[in-house]
Amino acid sequence: MLHTIIKKNSYQDSVNLMLLTNAVSVIEGVEKIQVMMGTPANKDILSAAGLYTDELADAGANDMCIVLDTDNEEKVDEVLAAVDEYLNNQAISKSGNDFETVRTFDKAMKTMPDANLAVISVAGQYAANEADKALDNGLNVFMFSDNVSFEDERRLKEKAHDKGLLVMGPDCGTGVISGIPIAFTNVVKEGNIGIVGASGTGIQEVTTIIDRLGGGVVHALGTGGRDLSDKIGAITMMDAIKALENHNPTEVITIISKPPAKEVRDRVVQLLRSLSKPVVTIFLGEKPEKHEGNVYQAYTLEETARISVDLAKGNEIKEDYNAVDVAVDNVQLTPEQTSIKGFYSGGTLGYEAATLLSDALSLEKGKAAEGFLLQANGHEIADLGDDIYTQGKPHPMIDPDTRVNFMEKAADDESTAVVLFDVVLGYGSHSDMAGALLPSIQRIKSNVEAKGRNVYFVATVCGTEQDPQDYQDQRQKLEQAGVIVRDSNNQAVRTALSIIGLTVNDVKKQHVEYTGEVAQEDLSISPELDKLINSKPVVVNIGLKSFTEPVVKYGGRVVHYDWRPVAGGNERMAKILNLLNSYSK
Amino acid sequence: MNYNTIDEANRAVLDKIVGSQPFLVDVVPAKSVISELNNGKVILHAGPPIKWEDMTGPMQGSCVGAALFEEWADNEDDARNMLANGEVEFIPCHHVNAVGPMGGITTANFPVFVVENRSEGNEAYCIMNEGIGKVLRFGAFSEEVINRLIWMRDVLGPTLSKALKIKGDGLNLNVMIAKAITMGDEFHQRNIAASLIFLKEVAPLIVQIEGLSDKDQQDVLQFLADTDQFFLNVMMAASKAVMDGARKVQDGTVVTAMCRNGKDFGIRISGMGDQWFTAPVNTPQGLFFTGYSQEDANTDIGDSAITETIGVGGFAMIAAPGVTRFVGAGGFDDALKTSNEMLEICIDQNPNWAIPTWDFQGACLGIDARKVVETGIEPVINTGIAHKQAGLGQIGAGTVRAPLACFEKAIEAYAEKLGLI
Known part of the structure; x- marks a missing residue:
């Protein structure tokens, strides 16, 4: 049966009424409904739709006509209420970006x-x-x-x-420009340290440690991992170094590089010697024996960060930053358990682990299979961010699956004493990687314990309190699962080594004056570069x-x-x- | 090619658009300005060329109505036989300096607007808007429809013609468009402001016409007052006049026409002259009157996309945010998003038509077929939706996209013409 409601002098435009009609036509028990202004043309439409009633004759162009077909008289009031509600709430919520x-x-x-x-x-x-x-x-x-x-x-x-x-x-996975994190980056307090790095997770490890030590970073300019190859010749790194030299708030310059081409490295160091500011360098894989002039040379990423902070705060530079007490009490291993298995999501962190392991084991640089940074005497360090693991799959910083598979395999291996891994926080990473790994780690641990073995899980969390993830919460979750969590990758690797009774041979470094030649470098920079480093x-x-x-x-x-x-x-x-x-x- | 680069050629086309001076100068029987209509039974239709048997329901219905109006037949069956047996010649409006809404059906005795583009000295024509409800352009051909057409032929057309003659130098359409765009019109779905401006211009002229009966005066003024979309057809003729003037530059990749015949969507670009590049039309999506749904919707039809071609209609959604709601529960942000998206495929913005709700940015100017292909952003068109059966008329309104393939074919042909492939 047709019912007619006429709202006198209640004008709405036709689009609105079509939307209103759509909104009320879903009311259960209403066969058909149309809301229109009472113009002659609209009355024709109503009659074509079989919705014409005699009451419409009196309706004018400024009267809203609601005609509904329903067998349930009560629906009329429901519709009227719905119409009023619709008309009273027409504002569209803004989805502004x-x-x-x-x-x-x-x-x-x-x-x-x-x-x-x-x-x-x-x-x-x-x-x-x-x-x-x-x-x-x-x-x-x-x-x-x-x-x-x-x-x-x-x-x-x-x-x-x-x-x-x-x-x-x-x-270039990570960067900080004038305090703004770019891409996959940790949120680091601003300060007087400027970084140029040819290594993404190298930058992340150094900046986060600086932050947790109370230092701050104004710029972390990534160059891409190949910048110091002979084919590229450090074009970006040299320009970035000059930019930081010209940037007043930068008081300490920190250089991070994967293993560089020899002549390119020397060219970069020659430029560094001409700077007015103190510089900390780490060329991964190199084991420097002294600090020379304005150039302080580090062996580990942690040491790089610590020297940078001490320079930035005007503290005296210590002889050794690497040797830390990482002993684990009451280690219980079977005689077969002698190996460390490292599964890294950060390539440079994995590289550092491989370097420290090789050092402790006095290994010559050997060939490892693709996807591995080290394979020797049962020890393995894998870079799970390598292309061969990420094709068609998410990166291990985002997805725990690949790592869990490796951990399970390692636990089945009776020689495994320690599983070593990293959790990298920051923009772009998993919102709760510790939580995602937790169930698997607990399951693996209890499985091996059931077989009468202990496998030690050692981890480092690369992140800061300001990161989108909760740094302390990530640490706590891992610790509750029985994982030994260390403040840096350096300490985590040394912990793993100490569990199997090994140590790294550390060098005490003295500071000596540089007596060699200092080249006359053109240190000027372009206005564009000046703008990049002096503004957001x-x-x-x-x-x-x-x-x-x-x-x-x-x-x-x-x-x-x-x-x-x-x-x-x-x-x-x-x-x-x-x-x-x-x-x- | 007369220009060093395509960008330069396109700039020349744009300069002609911006510099155009369209004036509404007269309303006359179509046959007096379109000579083709005097050679036997001829019907003009919307879109690129199409045969009777390929026309969708509404266009066929319009043809039946035209045959009845022209008294070639006195019933539907005879009319359909005549239209099917080849007795009637079909020509696209666009081929004779004209455009037509929906079916676009135009015959000898339809009154048409005459818009003169004084910067280039060319003219364009379009039939007058019949209002809403049962109307020929949506395929209706009942007695009521034919009677209205007869009244338009005998009263409305001549009255407006006389009014314009009193005015003398015609109505400056750029001025009227510039005013109306600040009043919330986008000139395809919404023309109420421009229609009122039109009424404001012609009412004082109409009352000066000597010998016009009180009844005719009342009927004409009432019709103009009631017909919210009256200016749409003026805008179409103006757009056609401007784009035809601009495409005298026979180089470049600016889209100079977009139109649909219910089967194919056709475009022209400046560098390829009169050639059509077609692809199957899409079906508009939108809001429907009660009792009708998407299933009843006819495929996209009409020459009215000439308004989008000149940079208004769907492209100027931001000028008429209310219209956005046709695409669902859209609000101001969606209108903004639509116009911003369309700007991505246009070369510039038209300083003549500043849009207040867009921070007074000019309307979109010059669709570049290259940009459409590069980005895959298909031009959006605001449109009425016809029932796919003839005679049932308009069942809703919404938006539709121009198919990408037209633009791909156009730039490919142009690259060939330039000897690049």
Whole structure:
């Protein structure tokens, strides 16, 4: 049966009433309903829909007409109530973002004309092209993307250098620019230490330790892991070093590098000797024996951080930062249990573990299978972030599965005495990796205990109190599961070694004056670089949307470029576009 | 190619758009300005070329209505036979300097707006809006529909013509558009402000017409006052005039027309002249009157996407945030998002048409077919939705996207023309 409600002099526009009709037509027991203003044309529509009633004759163009078909008279009041509620609550909740999202580079630059940093995280094959565009627009580049060729890397870095810009990366996972965390990064207190690093987790380990020691970092400029290779020649690192030399708030410069090419290393050190500021260096794998002039040389990442903090605070530099008391009481192992199995999500942390193990075991650098940093005498250190483990799978900083599989296998191996691992916190990492690993660790421990063995789990948590994850909570969770948690990777590795009765041969380092030649270096920097290090970056974020989060939170400005392959990846169309765009008569 | 680069050519097209001067100068019988309509039985239709048997229900219904209106037949069956047996020639409106809404059906005795683009000296034509409800453009052809068309032919058209003659130099449409865009119109789904401005301009002229009966005067003013979308057809003619003037630059990748015939979506680009690049049309999504649903919706139809081509309609959603609600429970942010997205495929913004709700940024200007292909962002079109059966008329309104394939074909053809592939 048809019922008519006429709300006199109650005008709403037609779109609104169509939405209202949709909203009330879901009321159960209402066969059909239409809400319209009483214009002649609308009355025709109502009659075409079989909803015409005589009451409508009196309704005018400013009267709202509600006609419903229902067998239940009570529904009329329900509908009227629903209509009133709808009309009273028309405001649409705002889903506002703190940044704009665009779909082209041009639009990004129009939206943020003063942008000076492109953060690129698109698939490797497209990354170089985006970096070119960024440089052409006068932007510095932070290139998170990997799988960029040496040729492209060199070309881009030379182009940037010529333009007075910086290319951080490719494969640059982490960075801090003017206190703003970029990409997969820990939140570190600001201070007077400036870092240049050719190692992502190396930077993370050093910055987090600095932070927990009460120091602070103003910049951590990543260069990409290949910057100190002979093919690239440290183009980025040298420009970044000069930038920090010119940056007044930076009082200590800290250099972190994976094993470099010899001549490139020497070139970098030559530049460092010409600086006015004290410098701490770590070239992973090298075991320095002294500090010389303004250059302090570290063996471990922890030592790097500690020397940096002491320099930054004006403290005296100690002879040895590495030897710490890490003894574990009452170790109970079977005679077969002699090996350490290290499963790292951070490549440089794994490398450091392999270095310390080799040192303690007096091993020559041997060949390890792909994906392993060390395999000797039953010991294993695996870099689970290596491509061979991450193809088609999430990175171990995000997903615990690969690591759990390795841990289970290690526990089945009767020679395993210690399982060593890292938990890396910060933006981009799992929100609760300790919690995710916990059930598996507990299960593995109880399984081996049932077989009458003890396997020791030793871990380090790389993070700060300010990180999005709760640093203390992560430590506590691991400790409750019986994991021995140490403050640094250095200490964790030494703990593992001590469990099987080994120690590292530490060197006490003296400070000596540098007596060699100091080259005359041009230490001046471009206005663009000066701006990059003296102000909060204005970011065009190309690729992963989540990278906007820390920038916004820590006071940077960002426009997100929701990047897609040109022409949706249609190669023929991309080629035609390219031809048309570069056409000239 | 007369320009050094495609960007330069496109700039030349844009300069002509921005510099255009469309004036509404007259309302005349279509046959007096479109000579093709004088050669036997000819029907103009919306979209790229289409055969009778491929037309969807509403367009066929409109053709039946036109045959009845022109008195080629006096019943539906005879009309359909005549339309099917090849006796009637079909020509796209776009081929004769015209555009038509929905079916776009236009025959000799339809009164049409005449818009003169004084910067380029060209003209464009469009039939007048019939109002809402049962109307020819949605395929209705009942007696009521035909009677209204006869009244428009005999009273409305001549009256507006006389009014415009009293005005003398025509109505400056750029000015009216610029005003209305600040009053919440986007000129496709919403034209109420522009229609009122139109009424404001012509009412004082209409009352000056000598010999106009009181009844006719009352009927005309009432019709204009009642017809919220009256200006849509003026806007279409203006857009056509401007885009045709601009495409005298025969280079570049600026989209100069978008239209649909219910089967195909067709576009033209500046560098490829009159050639159509087509792909199957999509079906609009939106809100429906009671008793109708998405299943009843006809495929996309009409030349009205000429408004999006010039940078308004769906592209100017931000000027008319209320219209956004046709795409669901959209609000101001969605309107903003839509216009911002469309800006990504346009080359510039039109300083003549500043949009207050967009911080006075100009309306979108110049869709670049290259950008559409590069980003995969398909132009959004605000549109009425016809019932797929003839005669049932409008059943809702919503939005629809132009298919990407048209743009891919266009740039491919242009690259070929330039000898690049």
